[in-house]
Amino acid sequence: MIVELISVGTELLLGNIVNTNTQYLAEKCALLGLSMYHQVVVGDNHDRLAEVIRTALGRSDIVILTGGLGPTEDDMTKEVCAQVMDAPLEEDAHTRARIEEYFRNNIYRKITDNNWKQALVPAGARVLDNDNGTAPGLILEKNGKVAVLLPGPPGELYPLFEEQVYPYLQNLQPEVIRSQMVKVCGIGESGVEDRLLDLIDGQTNPTIATYAKIGEVHVRVTARAADEQEARKLVKPVVREIRDRLGDCVYTVREEETLEMAVVRLLEKYELTVTTAESCTGGQIASRLVNVPGVSDVFREGFVTYSNKAKRKYLDVSKSTLKKYGAVSEQTAKEMAIGGAFASDSDICIAVTGIAGPDGGTEEKPVGLVYIATYMKNTVTVEEYRFKGNRQKIREQTVVKALDLVRRTILKYYKS
């Protein structure tokens, strides 16, 4: 079954707000195994809205409309949809009673006449009671097509969808869909596709899709089947094959696990503590680690040593190293990592020093040059990178590579 989303609202067309409703509904529909080929945003304009609804009903089985159900003159989603689907509006006594009740319980709100238009529903529609506002949701089935109308405010939309629309849509579906995510670091999107090309091309169920993130690639394996068990059985061997091909570049196969969560999980597993010694990233690596609830067992303190003086004071980087090789050098990164581990009495230290720009670059040491070092069990590992992009992008890439280096440092030690 094909579902299409239509968001109605001028505030979206003006860029006043981000369309988070669409992301929410799209994720839920994917989870339900519904196919989605189009999402449309249109304003509160009769003719354009009517045309968009007509097009959607022509190419999709289910159309979910959000927004434009309120009491004002601008709100016309219900009126236009009823007209396009040829279902005259009638007053629903139950909804009228609920609106009266709503205002009785809200002593600070004055009930204005235009509120009563919210009690009008298209003939034959199912009314979805809205406990968080006055406009009810509506489901209208006609000529083999379904229109679902929902209010725009997330506080009204989410509970209505969760409690009443999701079960309704689930009942319409014959198939079960299951998907698993494989998250990859240390290899680019085209590199991942190169290694998986025959799988991606050859597979139709499950399908394999890749998503490029900053410094990461996410690979989603999705299967359709008659039941849950069969769907899982289809996904499993493909995920195993992908893991075999990508090896340690795979940092997790858990949907909700981020790179920092995978790093913290490894630290916890081997009972290790980590500290951070950051120059150009200025605290971002530490901040990513602190994203993880309960990180305090493995991360206790971090250093932001932006100046040379701070590198010497807190990390014991030698004056001669800074003088001879400069702050952005393999040698300084090494000493930062060693010094940070000893100063904080941590098992591992991750240190970064680099030129994030836009100024400060030279021919020999250009903007984007970054050294990332780890110290663990008397061993220092240093990597040199030459990142592209603006200051922000260079720093973001540095953070991802640094977190990944912590991960690889631990794996190397415990796997060798």
Added chain:
Amino acid sequence: MIVELISVGTELLLGNIVNTNTQYLAEKCALLGLSMYHQVVVGDNHDRLAEVIRTALGRSDIVILTGGLGPTEDDMTKEVCAQVMDAPLEEDAHTRARIEEYFRNNIYRKITDNNWKQALVPAGARVLDNDNGTAPGLILEKNGKVAVLLPGPPGELYPLFEEQVYPYLQNLQPEVIRSQMVKVCGIGESGVEDRLLDLIDGQTNPTIATYAKIGEVHVRVTARAADEQEARKLVKPVVREIRDRLGDCVYTVREEETLEMAVVRLLEKYELTVTTAESCTGGQIASRLVNVPGVSDVFREGFVTYSNKAKRKYLDVSKSTLKKYGAVSEQTAKEMAIGGAFASDSDICIAVTGIAGPDGGTEEKPVGLVYIATYMKNTVTVEEYRFKGNRQKIREQTVVKALDLVRRTILKYYKS
């Protein structure tokens, strides 16, 4: 002129990501005075993409497409658009050279064959060099219509649009549109609207629009006029009036200035240095400061003191304070601020300690309780907040309030 946005990407249809690009582009187009009636999301599918482009070119003057310009087989926006607009693809030697250059500087990246398709451009298209990736932007004019093709990653899209597409679109417009941003911190969106209501309602040229950001409100004043000078003359008195009404809550009237830039500008102006002492934010405040190029004159080092031990060791917070009042308390925040300033020999220290959750809250000290303190010129200021939302949102709000407290601390000293 009518502009339409088309976002291409299965990850949007699956709800894997929120469509922030569309909000960004819609806001910019509104700023340019372009009318927008439709936004469409479609997947990486030849026929559906072709149909959506055809429809858009039929009803709009300018179509901006984002996503699907990468090197993989899924990426087909350029190919389909060229086909619909009847402009055959040709290799662009300049772009090929740039891709070679890009990979030459990334010694760890292997150049795979599929990358070369990014050097193909539709005949007659203007190529927009992309400094942050391999796929260039493209502008294709044909039969009185314009297609603008841009890569999907925000780090590539934003600079390309800002530097090359915005001026291009501006030139297509007969009227001059000028706008100025007033950025506000320390007062909510409804608070701002309350104070400006008569202005917002009464003004048609310039118009006044408010945008809620995390911990901030941006107010945009936009005028249309025959020429630049006249437009500026319309904007100026309205901006002055808004500044008068909102006072020190206005942190900047410069479009491109962020809160951290405003803070660094103040520090530079008064020749002050700052340090950070962070618990629950874990380095995010330092990282925001380091966003600003050239920050090294005012920020040299920062502390991430997640554990109590680290608070004692680096910030000299007393054992008895931690024991008596706890790590999340007014007293601890105060001592952190004082200790950080002395340890780093900085003029100002900003310190935060709080409960970001999801665990660790009690009835007396719930999740969201945060103390933010500054020390400057022998004076400590502490503020208590009770933020709503998840771990991420609590930390983000904390960072904004902390940066704003540094700003207000400086203003208070120098204005009193």
